[in-house]
Amino acid sequence: MIPVCKPYLPNRTKLDAYIDSIYQSCWLTNNGPLHQQLERRLKDYLGVEHLLLVANGTLAIQIALKALNITKAVHTTPFSFVATSSAVAWEGADCVYTDICPKSWNLDPNALAASEQTKGLLATHVFGNPCKTHDIERFAKEHSVRTVYDGAHAFGSKLSSSENLWLAGDASIGSLHATKLFHSVEGGFIVFKQSEHYELAKQLINFGIGQNHVPQHVGINAKMSEFHAAAGLAVLDDIDEILADRQRVYFRYKEQLCKYLQFQDISAGVQYNAAYVPVVFPSEEVLLKVSNALSNKQVFARRYFYPSLNSLNFFSSTDYQCPNSESISTRVLCLPTYFGLEDSDIDAICQTIISTIE
Structure with missing residues (x-):
């Protein structure tokens, strides 16, 4: 798993x-x-x-x-x-x-x-x-x-x-x-x-x-x-090693998936910690299809941040329309990332995603 x-x-x-x-x-x-x-x-x-x-x-x-x-x-x-x-x-x-x-x-x-x-x-x-x-x-x-x-x-x-x-x-x-x-x-x-x-x-x-x-x-x-x-x-005590390994994981995913999925835009000059690997699919339907395909292989991705918080009725007394957030929240999936995640596992996850959406 x-x-x-x-x-x-x-x-x-x-x-x-x-x-x-x-x-x-x-x-x-x-x-x-x-x-x-x-x-x-x-x-x-x-x-x-x-x-x-x-x-x-x-x-x-x-x-x-x-x-x-x-x-x-x-x-x-x-x-x-x-x-x-x-x-x-x-x-x-x-x-x-x-x-x-x-x-x-x-x-x-x-x-x-x-x-x-x-x-x-x-x-x-x-x-x-x-x-x-x-x-x-x-x-x-x-x-x-x-x-x-x-x-x-x-x-x-x-x-x-x-x-x-x-x-x-x-x-x-x-x-x-x-x-x-x-x-x-x-x-x-x-x-x-x-x-x-x-x-x-x-x-x-x-x-x-x-x-x-x-x-x-x-x-x-x-x-x-x-x-x-x-x-x-x-x-x-180990934070530099942890940060370096997160970079390895993030860029291995991005190298293989950037042609197929939307990655978060990082401004020029920013030093990004690669804490997560969120990707956006063309539709919620495709996201669910990929999520199921990964789950069948005992790979568990997660939907962050769903639903868009403005759609919940207990945080605000006003009904706010936030179309960008509402759209992204239905199509974003965070892929597995953690210290020591094997390159071979990353490659297998990418291959499952690509074969599912092609």
């Missing part, structure tokens, strides 16, 4: 060494030594100053929205994992859906339109492909809108060799779920531009407790445990 993804399991000797330190310190959570170490290493690796680890990526979005006081109406993309919209709705805000670019599949800056209710903008770096942040930031500045980027898929991607993806907007979030290229089994992080939002968020994730252990705000428990930090550190 070939699954759509397989979590990276770090070297047991390295992982055990981190876990041994937990037993020695008897510190399991509440900003322990491994938590602090992982935060420091991620700050260095990503080139950021105000990074905060949290329990998962969904909480990361919620805390970012809360710290930035983003309420009421939030412009966001309908083509993303459901957690992007769920976090907005959970905070009591209304999702204002903006259609996507039919080539990059990211939120289309040219389709943005502000209203008096607009308080924030939440854009996703879809499948790790960076948004056109300059255009989005121009809109945000013109309309005094706070901007958060959902970088759940974007670890290892860069806007350019000299421009840091994680420093765009007022905040960016990352997911460290087990399915991600870099993970801590469960976890997430937030990068804030301003120290005041970072300091507030540090209190919000710890029940709102501030100085002298006195609650200062309505808060929540969103802290990462030491065991999750241990897993994150062990995986981070």
